[in-house]
Amino acid sequence: QSVLTQPPSASGTPGQRVTISCSGSSSNIGRNSVDWYQQLPGTAPKLLIYSNDQRPSGVPDRFSGSKSGTSASLAISGLQSEDEADYYCATWDDVLNGPVFGGGTKLPVL
Amino acid sequence: EVQLVESGGGLVQPGGSLRLSCAASGFTVSSNYMSWVRQAPGKGLEWVSVVYSGGSTYYADSVKGRFTISRDISKNTVYLQMNNLRAEDTAVYYCARGIRGVIPFDYWGQGTLVAVSS
Numbered sequence: 566q567s568v569l570t571q572p573p574s575a576s577g578t579p580g581q582r583v584t585i586s587c588s589g590s591s592s593n594i595g596r597n598s599v600d601w602y603q604q605l606p607g608t609a610p611k612l613l614i615y616s617n618d619q620r621p622s623g624v625p626d627r628f629s630g631s632k633s634g635t636s637a638s639l640a641i642s643g644l645q646s647e648d649e650a651d652y653y654c655a656t657w658d659d660v661l662n663g664p665v666f667g668g669g670t671k672l673p674v675l
Numbered sequence: 676e677v678q679l680v681e682s683g684g685g686l687v688q689p690g691g692s693l694r695l696s697c698a699a700s701g702f703t704v705s706s707n708y709m710s711w712v713r714q715a716p717g718k719g720l721e722w723v724s725v726v727y728s729g730g731s732t733y734y735a736d737s738v739k740g741r742f743t744i745s746r747d748i749s750k751n752t753v754y755l756q757m758n759n760l761r762a763e764d765t766a767v768y769y770c771a772r773g774i775r776g777v778i779p780f781d782y783w784g785q786g787t788l789v790a791v792s793s
Binding site: 602608621669 | 710712719720721722733735769774777780781783784785
């Protein structure tokens, strides 16, 4: 059971806009910024969004993040086949005193 | 170029020990927060341990008292000594660098598989 709650799956077709939610509590998302990671099949996770809505260099602006209260969202616009991956949200938890992750959302591009 | 290369994984019996290594290049581990994150087969990500730039260490409750994180500055390498291993420790173990603190993790290694089974 993960501390942060994500839908186990999402789906979309090429060109569509998809959003993935991440729900937490006052001890984690409510007090700290949220990061998002993309894990392509058989590879290590890659930082996609940090500090709620910041993109590292090289990440396309099709990817965007937002946070409100104890929830966060990742949006992918203009979905492409190479976006087929697992997506994880993460943040710091002040009670557990360490990083926590969501359970991950599998995104097939149909 | 920043690189993290893990090694040391393998098959071990329950109750056994293993030491993982994470060799870093392109930066100095002593200037960063270095973590181990694991992923059980078909499951999500779980943070395991961190060594701060100042040398302090912290652990997830699931491994506290059994795992020890350390670093060798001369070799620019981070280690994870794992003792009293359990079946539930079976996972791919990733080494990851924190950008300005523990998180976010901006660089990850390729991972090393640890399988605990009799």
